[in-house]
Amino acid sequence: MTADDSLSRLDDDDYPAYTMGRAAEMIGTTQSFLRAIGDARLITPLRSPGGHRRYSRYQLRIAARARELVDQGTPIEAACRIIILEDQLEEAQRINAEHRRAAEPANPTATA
Template identity: 40%
Template sequence: MKLPMDDEHAALFTVGQVADMLQVRQAFLRRIDDHQVVSPQRSPGGQRRYSRHEVGRIQQVVTMMDEGMTLPAIRRIIELQHELAELTRERDELARRLDALGEGGGPR
């Protein structure tokens, strides 16, 4: 049985918990959500709930801001990282299909 703590995308943490974990202000977390840099899930009551994956992403944002990057630049970097991951998955799937066709003993 898979527990919620085992799922890095399970929304487990409140704004206050994440702020304490990462030593950032709650207003900072709300700001990066408003700028669509890291947007957590919402509880049925509308409160932000963060997953371990999102906490890791926030750590990246803090590091990039410490290096002098703006939130729009950080959002674009994150978008490009996501696009690159998608393209890599597609490439790997196509390579797997080509390998399977080659192993099928088709015409050469």
């Protein structure tokens, strides 16, 4: 691995750069909270060769959103389901927008 490869990982949202302790600290929660959202299958941390959980920036954003909902009084299981549904809705809207763009005529003519 070259130095350029290592540096490019810093820009990779999916690279599992953070330990459980650091991840919990970054989003202001506990390690048990991260375990709970993992058990609810909201996020699945990768494992280091030693078996320790490692989190990406993308996963930390999801965990922070879950924490926000839980802090507002939403049960953790419901918070996880809400986030999953929000993600599915966003994906469906993205796909619909792509279909609409593909269906538009290449050279729309002005009507008089």
